[in-house]
Amino acid sequence: MGGPAFLGKQWHARYRAQRVAEFGAYCREQGLAVTPQRVAIIRALLSAEDHPRADQIYARVRRQHPHISLTTVYRTLEQFCEMGQARKVTLLHEGARYDGNITPHHHVLCVGCQRVFDIALPEADGLLHDRERLGEFVLLRCLVEIQVLCGQCRRKGQNSTGARPRRQRPVQSAAQS
Amino acid sequence: MGGPAFLGKQWHARYRAQRVAEFGAYCREQGLAVTPQRVAIIRALLSAEDHPRADQIYARVRRQHPHISLTTVYRTLEQFCEMGQARKVTLLHEGARYDGNITPHHHVLCVGCQRVFDIALPEADGLLHDRERLGEFVLLRCLVEIQVLCGQCRRKGQNSTGARPRRQRPVQSAAQS
DNA sequence: TTTTAGTTGGTAGTTATTCCCAGGTGGTAA
DNA sequence: TTACCACCTGGGAATAACTACCAACTAAAA
Ligand SMILES: [Mn+2]
Ligand SMILES: [Mn+2]
Ligand SMILES: [Zn+2]
Ligand SMILES: [Zn+2]
Numbered sequence: 001m002g003g004p005a006f007l008g009k010q011w012h013a014r015y016r017a018q019r020v021a022e023f024g025a026y027c028r029e030q031g032l033a034v035t036p037q038r039v040a041i042i043r044a045l046l047s048a049e050d051h052p053r054a055d056q057i058y059a060r061v062r063r064q065h066p067h068i069s070l071t072t073v074y075r076t077l078e079q080f081c082e083m084g085q086a087r088k089v090t091l092l093h094e095g096a097r098y099d100g101n102i103t104p105h106h107h108v109l110c111v112g113c114q115r116v117f118d119i120a121l122p123e124a125d126g127l128l129h130d131r132e133r134l135g136e137f138v139l140l141r142c143l144v145e146i147q148v149l150c151g152q153c154r155r156k157g158q159n160s161t162g163a164r165p166r167r168q169r170p171v172q173s174a175a176q177s
Numbered sequence: 178m179g180g181p182a183f184l185g186k187q188w189h190a191r192y193r194a195q196r197v198a199e200f201g202a203y204c205r206e207q208g209l210a211v212t213p214q215r216v217a218i219i220r221a222l223l224s225a226e227d228h229p230r231a232d233q234i235y236a237r238v239r240r241q242h243p244h245i246s247l248t249t250v251y252r253t254l255e256q257f258c259e260m261g262q263a264r265k266v267t268l269l270h271e272g273a274r275y276d277g278n279i280t281p282h283h284h285v286l287c288v289g290c291q292r293v294f295d296i297a298l299p300e301a302d303g304l305l306h307d308r309e310r311l312g313e314f315v316l317l318r319c320l321v322e323i324q325v326l327c328g329q330c331r332r333k334g335q336n337s338t339g340a341r342p343r344r345q346r347p348v349q350s351a352a353q354s
Numbered sequence: 355t356t357t358t359a360g361t362t363g364g365t366a367g368t369t370a371t372t373c374c375c376a377g378g379t380g381g382t383a384a
Numbered sequence: 385t386t387a388c389c390a391c392c393t394g395g396g397a398a399t400a401a402c403t404a405c406c407a408a409c410t411a412a413a414a
Contacts, residue, residue: 137325148314
């Protein structure tokens with residue numbers, strides 16, 4: 001107990017149900033209208049276990065909601081982050097990825113396939129000895145990113161990581177011409 | 178000793194001198210030409226203490242090198258990352274930021290002004306109990322991002338973080354018409 | 355039901371980055 | 385020293401990922 005732990009399917013299913021159920025109340029509390037678009041987007045986000053990008057959420061929502069616009073998806077995801085109903089995951093410089101899991105947790109990134117996994121890391125949370133300040137800085141949050149190579153990528157990626165060979169003038173065949 | 182520690186000016190000056198001196202040899206070792214552009218870019222990167230973006234490096238390099246192109250700056254910074262002479266810092270979804278400091282260290286991000294500071298965090302490096310695997314994953318690296326509010330931003334930012342007020346229909350003056 | 359602040363969906367930008375390729379250059383070998 | 389050429393560069397065009405704008409629409413207060 002206490003060590004790094006991945007979050008299971010069961011936990012995820014229960015968490016999703018809870019959050020979807022509470023969503024309407026949460027919006028009203030914040031003075032936001034409960035529109036079909038917002039409901040569809042939070043459902044898609046909470047059903048995803050892959051930290052999807054806006055365009056992926058868009059594709060998934062469109063299956064039930066063919067008229068939704070990409071602009072609305074971008075806008076809404078950003079709103080969810082502002083209101084604390086989603087997290088933006090910034091491990092890579094590609095499109096922003098969103099996380100519907102707002103419980104405290106950290107991320108494991110496979111540098112090969114760039115998939116992102118959730119991990120609970122209780123020992124990280126005491127990292128700063130529960131202090132509230134660090135010099136002039138007021139501490140807010142501490143996020144850990146663990147870079148790994150997943151099973152799949154380890155098997156495939158036999159690409160040598162060594163320095164690339166020095167450039168070589170092609171052998172000038174003396175017997176030419 | 179052993180706790181979080183910021184890196185000083187002295188350390189930085191010495192480190193920069195060392196790295197600039199070694200740069201030519203390092204390129205030749207990798208089979209890369211030592212061009213004036215590459216030298217100018219590594220110097221600019223190592224002189225920066227602010228984790229600059231490509232366009233900022235471009236602006237600084239252009240002072241000595243007015244003909245350099247932005248494309249070359251992007252290309253070269255990316256090469257440096259590939260060859261392990263720079264790190265890409267991905268704490269935010271804005272332009273990518275580059276770090277000439279390739280010694281193991283972590284980052285402190287002010288969520289107000291978005292400045293990034295280096296920090297040594299020895300206790301973080303033992304976070305995973307020096308293990309090499311985590312389930313199916315081969316561990317490579319562990320990066321910590323500490324989100325803070327810096328002194329400046331704390332003083333300025335008195336903007337309330339509470340829920341925004343519920344929408345209010347303007348009071349319908351009963352005495353109207 | 356009426357009213358309206360809040361919300362949406364196209365379209366047209368914008369920003370950061372990458373692609374392409376003709377012309378230039380550092381490094382090697384003679 | 386010089387010739388050679390694989391590698392490198394600069395500028396423009398292209399792309400990806402947002403972001404601004406605004407007229408039409410709608411959730412929800414009254
Ligand atoms: Mn997550
Ligand atoms: Mn750094
Ligand atoms: Zn992988
Ligand atoms: Zn600040």
